[in-house]
Amino acid sequence: MEGLLNRAADGSSKGLARWYALAHAAHCSGCKKFLDNLTRMIEQMRREKQPPVDQGAVDRLTALVREVGAVESATEQG
Secondary structure (H helix, E strand, O other): OHHHHHHHHHHOOHHHHHHHHOOOHOOHHHHHHHHHHHHHHHHHHHHHHOOOOOHHHHHHHHHHHHHHHHHHHHHHOO
């Protein structure tokens, strides 16, 4: 699911794969937060026109977004 959400956030997915990711995020609060945070981060990077980052940096940012979402979910449930 994470890969589908990543591609939905960056606009690289199309058709059924994009529809499925967005439909899932509409009903799953954790995935919705992940998608919203990642989309916001990608849009900000595009606005600032920063040079492309290496894949390692993208992986670290994705892990951080996932970690923040997990903490927020645990806080809401706890």
